[in-house]
Amino acid sequence: MMVMELNLIMVSTLSMILFVIGVYGLVSKRNLLRLIFSIEIMINAATLNFVAFAAYLGSSMSVAQIAGVIIIALAAAEAAAGLSLILEAHRLRKDVVVDQLREMKG
Amino acid sequence: MIFPPGPLDPIIIFLATLSVMSAIIALESRQIVYGAVSLIVMFLGISAIFLYLGGLYLGVVQLGVYVGAIGVLILFAVILVGESRTPEPNVNRIIGATAAMIVLGSLLVGFTALQMLPAPHHVGAQELSRIASRLMRDYGLVIVALGSLLASTAFGSVMITRR
Numbered sequence: 001m002m003v004m005e006l007n008l009i010m011v012s013t014l015s016m017i018l019f020v021i022g023v024y025g026l027v028s029k030r031n032l033l034r035l036i037f038s039i040e041i042m043i044n045a046a047t048l049n050f051v052a053f054a055a056y057l058g059s060s061m062s063v064a065q066i067a068g069v070i071i072i073a074l075a076a077a078e079a080a081a082g083l084s085l086i087l088e089a090h091r092l093r094k095d096v097v098v099d100q101l102r103e104m105k106g
Numbered sequence: 107m108i109f110p111p112g113p114l115d116p117i118i119i120f121l122a123t124l125s126v127m128s129a130i131i132a133l134e135s136r137q138i139v140y141g142a143v144s145l146i147v148m149f150l151g152i153s154a155i156f157l158y159l160g161g162l163y164l165g166v167v168q169l170g171v172y173v174g175a176i177g178v179l180i181l182f183a184v185i186l187v188g189e190s191r192t193p194e195p196n197v198n199r200i201i202g203a204t205a206a207m208i209v210l211g212s213l214l215v216g217f218t219a220l221q222m223l224p225a226p227h228h229v230g231a232q233e234l235s236r237i238a239s240r241l242m243r244d245y246g247l248v249i250v251a252l253g254s255l256l257a258s259t260a261f262g263s264v265m266i267t268r269r
Contacts, residue, residue: 009116013156013207016213018129020206025133028202031190033138033183037145040176040248041129047164055159061210062237065164068156072164073252074113077259079176083183083261090187097192 011052018045032086036079043075104106117158125151141186146177163237 018041026037047068054064086096093100128148135141149172157165241249 006116008121010114012217014125014155016210016217017126019213020210021129021133021254023127023209024202024206026202027205028194029133029197030194030198031138032186032190033180034133034141036180037132037141040145040180041132041148044149044172047168048152048155050162051156051159051161056162059197061160062240065161065237066241068161068164068247069241070245070252072167073256076171076176079179080256080259080263082180084266086183086187086264087169089252095192096187096190099192104246 008052008056011048015045015048015052018042018048030097030099032098035098036082036086039078039082043071047071056079068077070100072105109214121151121155121158125155126149138184140180140188142177142181145180146173149173149177162236 022038022042022045025034025041029035050064050067050071051061051098053074054061088098128144128151132141133142133149135144153168153173154166155220156168174182
């Protein structure tokens with residue numbers, strides 16, 4: 001194994017661990033805010049992969065950064081919409097537990 | 107320097123440990139305010155990794171948008187909403203851990219594909235002007251779509267919380 005690959009493996013492992021932590025939070029937590037936390041962790045893990053592989057391959061760093069910026073903008077939109085829905089849910093239910101919002105399924 | 111040589115970079119190890127610990131604390135802290143602060147620390151760690159890997163532009167954007175905007179937005183929401191009164195059932199943790207293990211297993215299978223990567227070749231630091239020109243030339247439509255999405259999200263959020 002090349003010495004250079006060790007850092008790529010390190011960053012990829014970090015990305016994988018963060019993604020798995022996000023999945024754990026998404027499945028196990030019922031608090032809407034913690035679900036938003038989990039989604040943000042998973043988005044960061046995905047963005048990290050773009051930069052890690054671009055830095056390793058060397059040729060497409062600008063494209064990776066542009067992809068990262070697009071992901072961050074989408075995450076900002078998701079956080080804004082999600083948090084406003086959480087505030088509204090809190091106003092209606094006085095709590096932010098996802099089980100109480102099941103009736104939205106119709 | 108992009109991926110500097112060395113068995114395992116101590117800076118990367120430190121930043122990775124910081125990010126992972128912060129992510130765990132963000133989800134498992136007893137008080138959610140500490141969780142939000144810990145999430146911001148994780149954003150900082152990821153931003154530092156971006157900067158260290160040579161992604162200067164993305165690192166600064168991460169610092170400005172995630173730490174500066176999204177982090178503070180989450181903190182405000184946490185302060186407004188407060189602690190949930192419903193405790194998390196323990197059985198959910200077991201289900202979550204099982205799901206996480208399944209995802210980890212499938213990711214590890216994909217991880218073996220790293221050996222098929224071509225050999226690394228290094229380029230110098232990318233100039234910001236090159237990123238800017240590519241952003242406007244090749245991704246102009248995407249930027250306009252993103253701007254429209256952000257504007258409509260802001261409008262929708264205001265409409266939802268206005269009442």
